[in-house]
Amino acid sequence: MTRADKADRAIGIFDSGVGGLTVLKRIAQRLPHEHLCYLGDTARVPYGTKSADTVIRYARSCAARLTERGIKLLVVACNTASAYALETLSSELPVPVIGVVEPGAREAVRRSRNGRIGVIGTTGTVASGAYARAISALNSDIRVYSKACPLFVPLAEEGWTRGELPRSVARTYLAGFSARRIDTLVLGCTHYPLLRGPIAAVAGPGVLLVDSARETEKAVEAVLREQGLLRAASTPGRHQFLVSDAPATFARVGARFLGHPLTGVEWVDVQTG
Ligand code: DGL
Numbered sequence: 001m002t003r004a005d006k007a008d009r010a011i012g013i014f015d016s017g018v019g020g021l022t023v024l025k026r027i028a029q030r031l032p033h034e035h036l037c038y039l040g041d042t043a044r045v046p047y048g049t050k051s052a053d054t055v056i057r058y059a060r061s062c063a064a065r066l067t068e069r070g071i072k073l074l075v076v077a078c079n080t081a082s083a084y085a086l087e088t089l090s091s092e093l094p095v096p097v098i099g100v101v102e103p104g105a106r107e108a109v110r111r112s113r114n115g116r117i118g119v120i121g122t123t124g125t126v127a128s129g130a131y132a133r134a135i136s137a138l139n140s141d142i143r144v145y146s147k148a149c150p151l152f153v154p155l156a157e158e159g160w161t162r163g164e165l166p167r168s169v170a171r172t173y174l175a176g177f178s179a180r181r182i183d184t185l186v187l188g189c190t191h192y193p194l195l196r197g198p199i200a201a202v203a204g205p206g207v208l209l210v211d212s213a214r215e216t217e218k219a220v221e222a223v224l225r226e227q228g229l230l231r232a233a234s235t236p237g238r239h240q241f242l243v244s245d246a247p248a249t250f251a252r253v254g255a256r257f258l259g260h261p262l263t264g265v266e267w268v269d270v271q272t273g
Pocket of ligand 1: 078122
């Protein structure tokens with residue numbers, strides 16, 4: 001296969017559900033000529049309450065479904081899977097693998113002025129300590145305060161992202177942060193940017209919300225450029241959406257978030273193979 005043929009292959013992206021679309025959107029804006037193949041493992045969402053072994057098993061099967069379609073790079077657009085499975089996937093797959101925890105940590109460290117950072121994420125991501133480790137590897141003087149917010153994921157999957165209910169859930173989860181005097185809050189779950197409105201309203205204007213998508217898109221471009229795998233064609237890239245359950249719900253919530261209809265969302269079996 002020539003390098004041009006390889007460059008013409010899609011970037012694979014997966015998450016447990018709609019959350020990774022927050023990463024896909026940024027990659028699509030930065031690299032509009034790239035083909036993107038997205039897999040939402042909606043049959044097994046949420047990942048955030050599952051054990052590390054289970055998340056690794058799920059991540060392996062999602063990665064297998066995407067690599068068998070011939071992707072050139074894999075983005076693990078899920079913090080829980082990045083926290084638990086990034087090393088495994090990187091060592092097993094024939095393509096470069098990019099996670100979202102390290103990029104999110106980098107962005108937070110770059111943006112915080114007072115060195116007091118809050119992290120919200122799934123139960124698994126918070127329990128793994130992945131953000132605290134990544135932040136302290138970049139700057140060991142920074143104080144990190146974490147809180148698991150598991151109810152945000154089903155709210156985002158249902159598209160229940162505005163109004164009093166998500167705001168009240170946010171108020172309950174974020175209450176402890178005000179005494180910590182954080183100036184930066186990491187949305188350490190790719191579903192949470194869908195709830196940016198209520199989270200920002202509760203966190204207040206003095207707290208900057210950071211998500212991993214911006215740094216992740218840069219990392220994707222850098223790796224493709226370095227390997228000579230940026231797609232050269234000037235035609236827009238194709239976007240393909242795969243789910244392991246309930247394509248209609250995914251299409252409804254995804255279309256609202258991406259601002260255009262998602263046609264032909266395809267079901268795939270993630271359990272076999
Ligand atoms: N969006 C994912 C994350 O970033 C997973 C959420 C979940 O399935 O619990 O962690």
